[in-house]
């Protein structure tokens with residue numbers, strides 16, 4: 001494997017997908033278009049926010065010294081895909097095979113797992129909400145994030161409160177497969193490069209999410225690297241927009257936008273480090289404007305699935321009822 005200069009990535013490590021059609025714009029915080037894109041709930045890479053500059057010194061050694069002796073959620077996967085699943089639902093769903101395994105370990109144990117991956121080809125992904133168990137140096141770095149800028153954005157767009165900052169430490173090749181979140185997200189890249197593929201919320205019908213009651217709610221059933229066009233024919237019509245983010249870049253992932261995030265390979269640094277900023281969405285407007293936005297349609301579909309599961313007393317019966325309601329009547 002070639003060694004790449006620090007801070008670069010191997011362009012050959014980028015899987016070619018047919019569904020990519022355009023690039024996500026890269027803009028400065030000085031550029032008014034940046035704020036128009038965010039206002040329009042459109043993705044944009046903001047290149048000079050200094051949002052997490054205080055974390056640019058975060059590497060495995062510094063984090064091991066300063067993250068404290070708390071426990072961290074670390075996922076292991078036999079392939080390189082880390083598809084999110086709801087642990088509680090997974091435990092209730094006997095037929096569900098977990099796509100990865102969740103471990104609760106110290107940072108030192110995480111480093112040992114990383115070392116083992118070099119031998120076993122297993123993949124590992126630390127995904128931990130930053131909490132008050134971290135050491136004082138990390139608290140200092142955290143307080144030195146550019147809160148002035150991000151708080152101004154939160155207020156300007158009427159977003160809800162910051163729900164969490166998730167620390168992500170991944171290996172080259174790690175993939176978080178296509179899914180959407182019900183939160184606004186400033187995704188800050190600290191170390192290494194990640195390739196981000198985004199699909200607009202109006203492509204819900206091309207991306208076939210699992211049922212809302214399923215452990216993989218919000219996750220697409222389509223593996224975009226090897227789509228099953230028999231089961232998911234409309235994926236042929238999907239079109240993605242792409243960005244490669246590097247240290248200092250902040251990608252705005254609007255709420256309900258589908259995204260797949262891939263850690264690109266480089267040798268220096270051996271891992272990718274990111275911190276996301278998840279904000280609760282804007283509260284519902286007093287007066288609903290019609291036609292509904294694609295995001296509002298997704299929210300309505302989610303509520304219908306939840307309501308029917310509750311009304312029937314069994315989420316497994318929702319599909320049959322919907323087919324009875326629609327087939328031959330609403331087609």
Ligand SMILES: CCC[C@@H](CC(=O)O)C(=O)C(=O)O
Pocket residue numbers: 084127166168175176181185187259261262274276
């Ligand atoms: C568990 C969250 C993973 C992250 C993507 C990634 O960096 O792998 C993401 O999907 C998000 O920030 O919304």
Ligand SMILES: [Zn+2]
Pocket residue numbers: 179180181259
């Ligand atoms: Zn996400």
